[in-house]
Amino acid sequence: xxxxxxxxxxxxxxxxxxxxxxxxxxxxxxxxxxxxxxxxxxxxxxxxxxxxxxxxxxxxxxxxxxxxxxxxxxxxxxxxxxxxxxxxxxxxxxxxxxxxxxxxxxxxxxxxxxxxxxxxxxxxxxxxxxxxxxxxxxxxxxxxxxxxxxxxxxxxxxxxxx
Amino acid sequence: xxxxxxxxxxxxxxxxxxxxxxxxxxxxxxxxxxxxxxxxxxxxxxxxxxxxxxxxxxxxxxxxxxxxxxxxxxxxxxxxxxxxxxxxxxxxxxxxxxxxxxxxxxxxxxxxxxxxxxxxxxxxxxxxxxxxxxxxxxxxxxxxxxxxxxxxxxxxxxxxxxxxxxxxxxxxxxxxxxxxxxxxxxxxxxxxxxxxxxxxxxxxxxxxxxxxxxxxxxxxxxxxxxxxxxxxxxxxxxxxxxxxxxxxxxxxxxxxxxxxxxxxxxxxxxxxxxxxxxxxxxxxxxxx
Numbered sequence: 001x002x003x004x005x006x007x008x009x010x011x012x013x014x015x016x017x018x019x020x021x022x023x024x025x026x027x028x029x030x031x032x033x034x035x036x037x038x039x040x041x042x043x044x045x046x047x048x049x050x051x052x053x054x055x056x057x058x059x060x061x062x063x064x065x066x067x068x069x070x071x072x073x074x075x076x077x078x079x080x081x082x083x084x085x086x087x088x089x090x091x092x093x094x095x096x097x098x099x100x101x102x103x104x105x106x107x108x109x110x111x112x113x114x115x116x117x118x119x120x121x122x123x124x125x126x127x128x129x130x131x132x133x134x135x136x137x138x139x140x141x142x143x144x145x146x147x148x149x150x151x152x153x154x155x156x157x158x159x160x161x162x
Numbered sequence: 163x164x165x166x167x168x169x170x171x172x173x174x175x176x177x178x179x180x181x182x183x184x185x186x187x188x189x190x191x192x193x194x195x196x197x198x199x200x201x202x203x204x205x206x207x208x209x210x211x212x213x214x215x216x217x218x219x220x221x222x223x224x225x226x227x228x229x230x231x232x233x234x235x236x237x238x239x240x241x242x243x244x245x246x247x248x249x250x251x252x253x254x255x256x257x258x259x260x261x262x263x264x265x266x267x268x269x270x271x272x273x274x275x276x277x278x279x280x281x282x283x284x285x286x287x288x289x290x291x292x293x294x295x296x297x298x299x300x301x302x303x304x305x306x307x308x309x310x311x312x313x314x315x316x317x318x319x320x321x322x323x324x325x326x327x328x329x330x331x332x333x334x335x336x337x338x339x340x341x342x343x344x345x346x347x348x349x350x351x352x353x354x355x356x357x358x359x360x361x362x363x364x365x366x367x368x369x370x371x372x373x374x375x376x377x378x379x380x381x382x383x384x385x386x387x388x389x390x391x392x393x394x395x396x397x398x399x400x401x402x403x404x405x406x407x408x409x410x411x412x413x414x415x416x417x418x419x420x421x422x423x424x425x426x427x428x429x430x431x432x433x434x435x436x437x438x439x440x441x442x443x444x445x446x447x448x449x450x
Contacts, residue, residue, distance in 0.1 A: 002165045003211075022166040022211050025197060045198040046266050047356055058239070058268040064194045065269065068169055069213055115265065136355030137263025 007071040011036075012080030020067040027051045029067035030077060038078040038110050042139070049138030052111035053077050059118035061137075078110035081117055092155045093117055100151035104142035112138050116152045125160055128153050164206040171212075175219040178212065178330055179301040185327025187212040191235060192269040194262075195278045220273065220332060223247060229335040234273025236333075238285070239264075241272060250338055253288045253345035253364070260284055260349045263356050273331045276316070279323050279387065282359040286388040288347050289313050290380035291366035292336045298329040310335070317387035342368045346447065348439050349382075359383045360427045361435045365398075365443055372448065373400050384421040384432055393418045394440070403448035412441035 003022040008015065011034070020029050030036045030053070039062055042050030046061040053062045054076040084090035093113055096102070103109050112135060119126060119134035126134060131152045140148060170187070172178040181187050187210040190196055199205040214220060220235040223244045230250055232241070241247050242258045261267055261284045275285045276296065294313040299306060313334070316323050325331060339345070345366035351357030362382035367374030377398045379391040397414040401407045416437035421429045 003167055003169060005169045022169045023200060023207065025201075044201065046194060046262070049263065049265060052265055059265050060269045061194070061265045064192075064197045064266070066190060066193050066197065066211075066213070068171075068211070069190065069193060069215065071171070119264070133355075134264055137265045 005068050007068055009070045009072060010074045012076055012083070018067070022066075022068055024067045025063050026053070026055075026065040026067045026070055026075070027062040029070070030062060033067075036077055036079050038082070040107055040110055042107070042111075046137075047139070048108075049111040049115060049135075050108055052114040052138065054114060054118055057118075057121065059115050076114075078114055081113055089120060089155065089159070090117065092158055093120075093152075096151040096154045097148075100147045100154065102144060102147040102151040104140075104144050108138060108140040108142075112140065112148055116148075116155075119152070120155060120159075124156065126152075126156055131156070164208070166207045166209070166211045168210040169213070170210055171216055172214065173216045173218075175217055175299060175330070175332070176301075176306060178214055178217050179299050179306060179328070181210060181212050182328050182330055183301050186210060189214060189277075189330065191215065191271045191274045192237065194266050194270040195274060214330070220330075225250075225338065226335075228338055230338060231333055231335050232272055233333045234271060234276075234331045236272045238262075238267035238270050238272070238275075241285075242267070251288070251292060251336060251345075253292065253347050253366070254285065257284050257288045257347045257349070257362075257364075260347075260351075260354070266356075272334065276313070276334070277323060277325060277331055279317050279319075279321050280358075281320055281385060281387055282362065282383040283388060284349065284359065284362070284382075286313070286317075287362045287364040287380045287382045288345065289334060289336070290388060290390055291345055291364035291378040292339070293378065294334045294336045296325075296334055297332045298325060299332050300326065300329045308332075314390050319386050340368065342370060344369045344374075344447065344450070345378075346443050348443050350435050350439055358426065361421070361432050361439065363436065363439055363443060365440075365447070367398070369447065369450070372403050374398055374403070374447065375400055379415070381415075381419055381436060383426075384419040384436060391415065391418050398444075403444055408441055408444040408448065411444060412437045415440040 040050035042048035046064045051062040188208045190213045349362040364380040367377040379394045394415040421432035
């Protein structure tokens with residue numbers, strides 16, 4: 001049994017403690033230790049983006065992040081975005097994905113939405129080209145990229161008042 | 163797989179090199195290479211997993227004594243967003259722009275890209291043509307000790323460097339480019355994102371009257387390490403960048419590299435790419 005280590009961090013706005021293996025990924029911690037299964041395991045090597053979460057306001061692949069490295073940091077998962085009632089952008093993103101039919105099988109959706117939310121935080125006026133670049137690290141195999149891009153563009157446009 | 167027996171997150175350089183003293187610590191920074199390598203069994207953890215995230219001496223970008231100093235913990239996103247790097251080292255920003263994906267750029271560090279020592283590492287080619295030096299710290303006889311060496315001498319093989327097991331990469335120092343200095347980077351892959359270079363090329367020089375002087379050329383993914391290309395540099399030095407001159411340099415470049423066949427390309431194809439892309443880059447320099 002590998003070394004266990006206690007960490008304290010903020011998860012979706014709530015302070016919490018977890019006991020994790022030192023070699024464990026943040027993804028395994030979220031799904032297997034904490035029981036939040038919205039964040040998906042796709043490839044396990046940072047190629048597909050299904051496991052995208054935000055740490056200290058930046059999007060990262062949780063499969064590449066050591067769970068111990070979450071200590072003292074602010075972690076937001078798709079569950080946090082889903083329940084976020086304070087941000088108009090979170091609400092607009094949820095609505096836009098539904099309205100544009102940007103969800104087919106749904107497996108890439110949590111990662112896509114976490115990346116889209118980070119992208120719009122950093123570049124509120126991102127155009128279609130910038131949005132396509134921004135979600136380069138997220139793979140959809142259904143594949144509904146056009147609808148996904150349209151959904152994200154529409155949120156940016158709403159904020160611009162277009 | 164070896165098991166981690168201790169986890170340590172030092173908060174100063176002194177603590178970090180003390181922990182590394184017997185060489186029995188695996189260094190964790192962004193984790194984007196460490197995690198998949200350890201999970202695939204390619205890397206065995208040492209006794210201690212040392213997370214260097216909170217070591218302040220490894221953080222930040224600054225101009226100091228005529229050099230741009232970049233801390234080892236600087237992420238690829240931070241490099242791209244740094245006004246100093248944008249102003250003085252645009253070729254490095256260009257390479258970062260071709261680096262993996264946004265999620266990986268947000269986590270991966272410059273120090274990690276260097277110490278991982280992939281022949282295809284995206285930042286290594288611009289760093290080579292910018293004459294970067296690596297700065298290493300260790301603890302000897304109870305005292306912090308430092309050494310610098312040129313990046314061009316740092317790599318010894320795929321994943322292998324001259325960093326001793328008790329040394330920590332603190333950062334890189336890059337001399338401020340002189341006026342008239344130009345530098346270009348080209349990466350060839352099959353898609354823009356998340357691709358490992360089939361080949362990459364860096365060219366730097368002082369552009370004057372249609373020729374480059376004090377030339378640096380580096381190639382990625384054509385040798386066991388990222389490499390400088392001395393024969394191509396000599397051919398390009400002072401060469402008039404007309405059609406015949408460019409063709410000659412591109413020929414030298416093709417003959418100089420000794421790539422291998424692998425899953426991404428054959429050796430023949432890589433030599434063709436080196437030839438064609440060197441030519442296209444020099445055409446671009448000539449038009450500038």
